[in-house]
Amino acid sequence: MNFVERLGLGLLHRMDPERAHGLSISALRFGLVPLPGPITSPVLATNLAGLMLPNPLGLAAGYDKNATAIAPLTRAGFGFVEVGAATPRPQPGNPQPRLFRLTEDRAVINRFGFNNDGAEVIGARLATRPQGPVPVGLNLGANKDSTDRAGDFARVLTLCGPHVDFATVNVSSPNTEKLRDLQGRAALSALLAGVMEARAGLPRRIPVFLKIAPDLNGEELAEIAEVALASGLDAIIATNTTLSREGLKSASRDQIGGLSGAPLFEKSTRVLAQLSKLTEGKLPLIGVGGISSAEEAWQKLLAGASALQLYSALVYNGMSLVTDVLRGLEDRARKAGLANVAAAVGTGRGAWL
Numbered sequence: 001m002n003f004v005e006r007l008g009l010g011l012l013h014r015m016d017p018e019r020a021h022g023l024s025i026s027a028l029r030f031g032l033v034p035l036p037g038p039i040t041s042p043v044l045a046t047n048l049a050g051l052m053l054p055n056p057l058g059l060a061a062g063y064d065k066n067a068t069a070i071a072p073l074t075r076a077g078f079g080f081v082e083v084g085a086a087t088p089r090p091q092p093g094n095p096q097p098r099l100f101r102l103t104e105d106r107a108v109i110n111r112f113g114f115n116n117d118g119a120e121v122i123g124a125r126l127a128t129r130p131q132g133p134v135p136v137g138l139n140l141g142a143n144k145d146s147t148d149r150a151g152d153f154a155r156v157l158t159l160c161g162p163h164v165d166f167a168t169v170n171v172s173s174p175n176t177e178k179l180r181d182l183q184g185r186a187a188l189s190a191l192l193a194g195v196m197e198a199r200a201g202l203p204r205r206i207p208v209f210l211k212i213a214p215d216l217n218g219e220e221l222a223e224i225a226e227v228a229l230a231s232g233l234d235a236i237i238a239t240n241t242t243l244s245r246e247g248l249k250s251a252s253r254d255q256i257g258g259l260s261g262a263p264l265f266e267k268s269t270r271v272l273a274q275l276s277k278l279t280e281g282k283l284p285l286i287g288v289g290g291i292s293s294a295e296e297a298w299q300k301l302l303a304g305a306s307a308l309q310l311y312s313a314l315v316y317n318g319m320s321l322v323t324d325v326l327r328g329l330e331d332r333a334r335k336a337g338l339a340n341v342a343a344a345v346g347t348g349r350g351a352w353l
Contacts (some may be wrong), residue, residue: 005318017099017108025064028072035075036323038133043330043340046079048307049207049234049284051135051165055079055326056341057297060288060309061139061168061211062110066117067125074134077322081134082309083122085141085170088155090118094175098257101315102250106292107264108312110241111257113175114141119159126163137166139211140195144176150191154198161202169195172213172240174258180213185223192231207234214239214268214289221271225278235284237309238275239268261312265290269303273352276304281346292317294328301329301341302348 001009008027012020027033040054047053058080059073067083074081093115100109116122122138129136138160142152157167169192171182182191192210199208210233212224228236241258248263268289275285287305291297292313300308313321333341 001318001320005320009318013101016097017101018096021099025069028069033072033319035072035319036077037075039077039323039326041330043333044326045340046307046342048080051080051207053079053135053307054133056307057322057326058082058286058307058309060311061085061170063311065115067122070129070136074132074136076319077326078134079307080137082137082139082168084116084139085114085173086116086119086122086138086156086160087114087141087143088119088152089143090121091115091143100252100255102248102252102261104250105248105253105261105263106316107248107250107259107261108315109252109255109257109259111175113144114173119156123160123163126160129163135165137168138164139168139170141170141173142176142179149179150182150187150194153191154194157195157198158201161199161206164206166207166209168209168211168237170211170240172211174213174241174243183212183216183220183224185227188224188227189231192227192233196232209233209235209237209286211237211240214242214264214271215244216271218274221274222278225275228283229279233283235286236275237286237288238272239289242267260289262290262292265296269300270352272300272305273303273349276346276349277353291325292321294325294332297325297329298332298344299348301344302346303352304346304349306342306345
């Protein structure tokens, strides 16, 4: 992190977190953030469910909720970018304040509640996005007051699917009441059947991912793995934010919402390793949760992730973290004598079980 980036983060951290979030997106849109462009090499190039990625590190959903900064984000070094979540109808989300920095813990708590401009507006923005080597996907959500939440995911995919390279079914946000209930076997099977039917109606087939919670027990994870393998899903994202508050020190630790950042790393990586064992390499896994360094990214690969995502660490480390992590991954792969990071996937899973 250079002096200018450190100064910028310092100024943002003196503001309300949600206002700072909005200003960071504006800074990207107006070209005020130095961006490295796509980062790739033979060591980093990654095949994720048929998507050819310049590198395995993606931006997790939640940062660019309304798809307003896609062009700069695809030049920020990420190997893929996920925007959203989008719901069929626009909704304001939960009352403010709903975003909290936990600086002592290098963490964030949010209870946004799927605030977004709605699938039609977001779809129109996606339709005009610049094409390039960095795949762009959309996180699919459900309206808070919907009478058919399972159907909401299919509706968003039908509207926006023609304009994205992948889509993620998000049944793991803790900020929409009873949404996580859709992770159960029967509910998830029915939901995914509707999503796959919607995908079949798209002009081209796109990969569909499932994002799960880190707060699932072994039996629940086994059910999800079984349903995922039977449903035609292309990958699982492990994991979303947690409801746990174990070991936190910051003043905002008891705020309601999902916790992300450094405290999530161990919990999410153990879930990742369990899923890797349960799916036996038959389904790619995307590791997300607590990554703030190359070593943590490397550990996610060893635990079974074929690709990675981060978001909360940018709050504390800035966009230069992307380059730092990728160069560190490249260095670790070369020191291990590996021609490509894919050769490391799952080789250290046992340490996380």
